[in-house]
Amino acid sequence: MLVAVNDDYSHWVTVPTRWKDNDLYGHVNNVVHYSLMDTAINEWMITAAGFDPRAAEAIGLCVESHCSYKAEVSFPDTLALGLRIGKLGRSSVRWEIGLYRSDGTLIAEGYFVHVFVERETRRPIAVPEQIREEMQKLLRAL
Known part of the structure; x- marks a missing residue:
């Protein structure tokens, strides 16, 4: 069951x-947090x-990533x-991800920066239009 903990994020994965x-x-090891964030991004993609x-x-x-740990989870x-x-x-x-325990406690916040490249040459290219259109739905309002 997918649970939206708050309105800060547009897409939720449980x-x-x-x-x-x-x-x-x-407690859950720190490398698992990164794996879960990567999974949430790829599930959405x-x-x-x-x-x-x-x-x-x-x-x-991925050209950059970060995770700030807020609480333990087990x-x-x-x-x-x-x-x-x-x-x-x-x-x-720049993907932004919040990880919440089932009681609503914020466990960690992180981000991944992805650069889109052509698969064979690894040269940067524009985000494909179909993906960009969907990404705009997740864009955080400032």
Whole structure:
């Protein structure tokens, strides 16, 4: 079940934590946060924007990422990940993600900057129009 925790984000994905996500200290390890953020972005790209990661001529490469940790989370918690776009350029996009525990507590906030490139040459190109149209729906109002 998808749960919108607040109106700060336009798209929500609900993800259960797994036993193997916990580290020696008994909480979800920091690398899992990045994996979940990447999953939320790619889930949206595939389902909402029609992106085909195996065949698309234009692909998004991560050139920058950041995560600020706010609270702990442990298995068997379920997380709600909110997704929005903070900035949309000609060939780049800044994804912003909030991770929330099932009780509504903010666990982490992060971002990924993707630059769209031509798959073969890896040269920057414009975000494909079909994807850009969908991305504009996630653009954060300032």
